[in-house]
Amino acid sequence: xxxxxxxxxxxxxxxxxxxxxxxxxxxxxxxxxxxxxxxxxxxxxxxxxxxxxxxxxxxxxxxxxxxxxxxxxxxxxxxxxxxxxxxxxxxxxxxxxxxxxxxxxxxxxxxxxxxxxxxxxxxxxxxxxxxxxxxxxxxxxxxxxxxxxxxxxxxxxxxxxxxxxxxxxxxxxxxxxxxxxxxxxxxxxxxxxxxxxxxxxxxxxxxxxxxxxxxxxxxxxxxxxxxxxxxxxxxxxxxxxxxxxxxxxxxxxxxxxxxxxxxxxxxxxxxxxxxxxxxxxxxxxxxxxxxxxxxxxxxxxxxxxxxxxxxxxxxxxxxxxxxxxxxxxxxxxxxxxxxxxxxxxxxxxxxxxxxxxxxxxxxxxxxxxxxxxxxxxxxxxxxxxxxxxxxxxxxxxxxxxxxxxxxxxxxxxxxxxxxxxxxxxxxxxxxxxxxxxxxxx
Amino acid sequence: xxxxxxxxxxxxxxxxxxxxxxxxxxxxxxxxxxxxxxxxxxxxxxxxxxxxxxxxxxxxxxxxxxxxxxxxxxxxxxxxxxxxxxxxxxxxxxxxxxxxxxxxxxxxxxxxxxxxxxxxxxxxxxxxxxxxxxxxxxxxxxxxxxxxxxxxxxxxxxxxxxxxxxxxxxxxxxxxxxxxxxxxxxxxxxxxxxxxxxxxxxxxxxxxxxxxxxxxxxxxxxxxxxxxxxxxxxxxxxxxxxxxxxxxxxxxxxxxxxxxxxxxxxxxxxxxxxxxxxxxxxxxxxxxxxxxxxxxxxxxxxxxxxxxxxxxxxxxxxxxxxxxxxxxxxxxxxxxxxxxxxxxxxxxxxxxxxxxxxxxxxxxxxxxxxxxxxxxxxxxxxxxxxxxxxxxxxxxxxxxxxxxxxxxxxxxxxxxxxxxxxxxxxxxxxxxxxxxxxxxx
Numbered sequence: 001x002x003x004x005x006x007x008x009x010x011x012x013x014x015x016x017x018x019x020x021x022x023x024x025x026x027x028x029x030x031x032x033x034x035x036x037x038x039x040x041x042x043x044x045x046x047x048x049x050x051x052x053x054x055x056x057x058x059x060x061x062x063x064x065x066x067x068x069x070x071x072x073x074x075x076x077x078x079x080x081x082x083x084x085x086x087x088x089x090x091x092x093x094x095x096x097x098x099x100x101x102x103x104x105x106x107x108x109x110x111x112x113x114x115x116x117x118x119x120x121x122x123x124x125x126x127x128x129x130x131x132x133x134x135x136x137x138x139x140x141x142x143x144x145x146x147x148x149x150x151x152x153x154x155x156x157x158x159x160x161x162x163x164x165x166x167x168x169x170x171x172x173x174x175x176x177x178x179x180x181x182x183x184x185x186x187x188x189x190x191x192x193x194x195x196x197x198x199x200x201x202x203x204x205x206x207x208x209x210x211x212x213x214x215x216x217x218x219x220x221x222x223x224x225x226x227x228x229x230x231x232x233x234x235x236x237x238x239x240x241x242x243x244x245x246x247x248x249x250x251x252x253x254x255x256x257x258x259x260x261x262x263x264x265x266x267x268x269x270x271x272x273x274x275x276x277x278x279x280x281x282x283x284x285x286x287x288x289x290x291x292x293x294x295x296x297x298x299x300x301x302x303x304x305x306x307x308x309x310x311x312x313x314x315x316x317x318x319x320x321x322x323x324x325x326x327x328x329x330x331x332x333x334x335x336x337x338x339x340x341x342x343x344x345x346x347x348x349x350x351x352x353x354x355x356x357x358x359x360x361x362x363x364x365x366x367x368x369x370x371x372x373x374x375x376x377x378x379x380x381x382x383x384x385x386x387x388x389x390x391x392x393x394x395x396x397x398x399x400x401x402x403x404x405x406x407x408x409x410x411x412x413x414x415x416x417x418x419x420x421x422x423x424x425x426x427x428x429x430x431x432x433x434x435x436x437x438x439x440x441x
Numbered sequence: 442x443x444x445x446x447x448x449x450x451x452x453x454x455x456x457x458x459x460x461x462x463x464x465x466x467x468x469x470x471x472x473x474x475x476x477x478x479x480x481x482x483x484x485x486x487x488x489x490x491x492x493x494x495x496x497x498x499x500x501x502x503x504x505x506x507x508x509x510x511x512x513x514x515x516x517x518x519x520x521x522x523x524x525x526x527x528x529x530x531x532x533x534x535x536x537x538x539x540x541x542x543x544x545x546x547x548x549x550x551x552x553x554x555x556x557x558x559x560x561x562x563x564x565x566x567x568x569x570x571x572x573x574x575x576x577x578x579x580x581x582x583x584x585x586x587x588x589x590x591x592x593x594x595x596x597x598x599x600x601x602x603x604x605x606x607x608x609x610x611x612x613x614x615x616x617x618x619x620x621x622x623x624x625x626x627x628x629x630x631x632x633x634x635x636x637x638x639x640x641x642x643x644x645x646x647x648x649x650x651x652x653x654x655x656x657x658x659x660x661x662x663x664x665x666x667x668x669x670x671x672x673x674x675x676x677x678x679x680x681x682x683x684x685x686x687x688x689x690x691x692x693x694x695x696x697x698x699x700x701x702x703x704x705x706x707x708x709x710x711x712x713x714x715x716x717x718x719x720x721x722x723x724x725x726x727x728x729x730x731x732x733x734x735x736x737x738x739x740x741x742x743x744x745x746x747x748x749x750x751x752x753x754x755x756x757x758x759x760x761x762x763x764x765x766x767x768x769x770x771x772x773x774x775x776x777x778x779x780x781x782x783x784x785x786x787x788x789x790x791x792x793x794x795x796x797x798x799x800x801x802x803x804x805x806x807x808x809x810x811x812x813x814x815x816x817x818x819x820x821x822x823x824x825x826x827x828x829x830x831x832x833x834x835x836x837x838x839x840x841x842x843x844x845x846x847x848x849x850x851x852x853x854x855x856x857x858x859x860x861x862x863x864x865x866x867x868x869x870x871x872x873x874x875x876x877x878x879x880x881x882x
Contacts, residue, residue, distance in 0.1 A: 009562035121450035
């Protein structure tokens, strides 16, 4: 993409309303713009990151055997009256009346809806287990939305739902999601630690939050240092195998959110030099809640011996639109964002130091075509701007690689190759650029 | 995917509420389920088609140089008061108040929102032209939603917006979208004819609807027979070249929707044997509306000579969630859907005629792995069901190829390969199946 074409309104000044670094950098890097309180437009650069994050979530959910579908954003209030949550949910639920004065709502979550689909579609234990997910926008009418997309009102979430005949089956589904979440966040370059958590309005009796440690985190978390130092699962997993060893490893030591924190147990179970107390950002949350929805809503299956039993369910969320912000919290410096390769909006930023100079223009066009045809998405800064402004912008938006083309180097057929994460720079022959990048990606 | 795992609740009976064939078949094939009036759940099979349609739209929009972004579903009423459309829009707009009693709405379209983004981000003519699009859910509170996803209340749309300094630039953008739309629908196996149309609540003075001829269409259309017989653009296009010859061809002869129809002109311009009067389904609509939004909302750019001028805009919609239904209207038979290859939810349906028989099971597992590893998405009907029920279901869901495995054929190492569209069947050696399919796809 040529920068002159891209809608990329970077800002030099730090917007006053942004309290945390990810919010500041997302605004300054032209990734998002607020539409109204807690509701954001994703501009092209930001949307590319969001889609990469979404695609990683999708691939890792598909790997478990989960099936993607899509439930609508607007739900009927009737379903929520059946489960008993319509009145419980309070003012965070955006309630709506249509032209016929029917009560609707903008879904904050989808347990009722998926239970309704299930009870109308699945009748027999022979059709279980089922594991379904969707990636859809949701709305929670926060009193005071803040921190940009980290705590917006309209937000994108992946939520999965599992259906099994009994607890053992449900625990197998829970384990699949647990392991899938380890992989999802690891692929984005994040260290997300599973921690015991309260179940909140979703309900249930088994629940883990996946937490990224960050000083700007919304809540305090407590865990054994081993979890911070241990490599998060990065190899492929056979989801049909027994996953209990992996889940066991990540749950045997102390790791709890503040709501579940027990100072006495923490002191007793964790040696003093292994006690970690930090702030954290929640990026995923998984629940097992048994028959909480299936029983009142009549989501039953017939068993082998002809009985009718309510199904055991779980739900499993990933905060998709919050992840680009969480990644920035974990990966930035004074100059701007440092994107991990897997979620970078473009792999390479190509800087023409002297737009209008025939040699520089020709070399850049050539490199631009060569990089793109080698499969490296490239953003080419072809604007007539000062070199300093181009450097600052490119560091700000944080693409993994910069290729800098100026008249002096070109005289020797050389360009500069810079790795954003380390700041390392090398003079490289033009023809070698794609191979040098390929060697690292 | 194994059928035993997939949530695919096919129906033998025709649902009473469905008035048109696409609605009937989408319900029967387990593609969608109504959540509430005019609001649909997309089950896994339907969602695969929706995503393929969406991806074709995305690729063909990207090819024009348009940039993808995402605007939220919930908008502030204030913007619509600025453009003057808040009161105009009537009861079709879903109006909402949040907990602070601020007026919001569920966007039925996005001209105001994109104009607001533009005026805050782009200041100079040097940054033009710009072409932006998003694919997002919208809501129109129809009095009487009907025909399934063809005329739902919550629906998915691709809408693009163009920004240029003058009419000539805007016309170039209009032409790009015009040609892109010809390609989009052709890739889905549809013949969509551009027809002069009214502009409705979007406004403007140049507008074409892209219409698929179908007896179940919502409105009457009138056109020259040549457009029905001419091949729709299927080759790649250089969007930087002059597109006027292509647009000229598709606009020089009579082709109008009923609102624009002029019987006298029709009779005068079109020879009697070339006059076509049919019903049609609108799948796309493009508008040029000049400064209708930019002038009242102050979306201006500075020109080369230092003046400030409102930008010329156009908007360009594709009814993404309506397209799977439109494709079915155009491609089905008595037995069910016939998916064009490009949008089929799976390429191959593998039928095990005798689940439980060791030879059949082994052969099917082998074919299932071989087809998938050759890149043919395969749905394997591994259920214990009568052969007749499996045949009927497979015809109903309309995958392009069926591979039928039974004990008799297997004795000679043969399976049956059936092309859904033609009904042609061939005995084929097991090892040859992937190659035979590859030869046609």
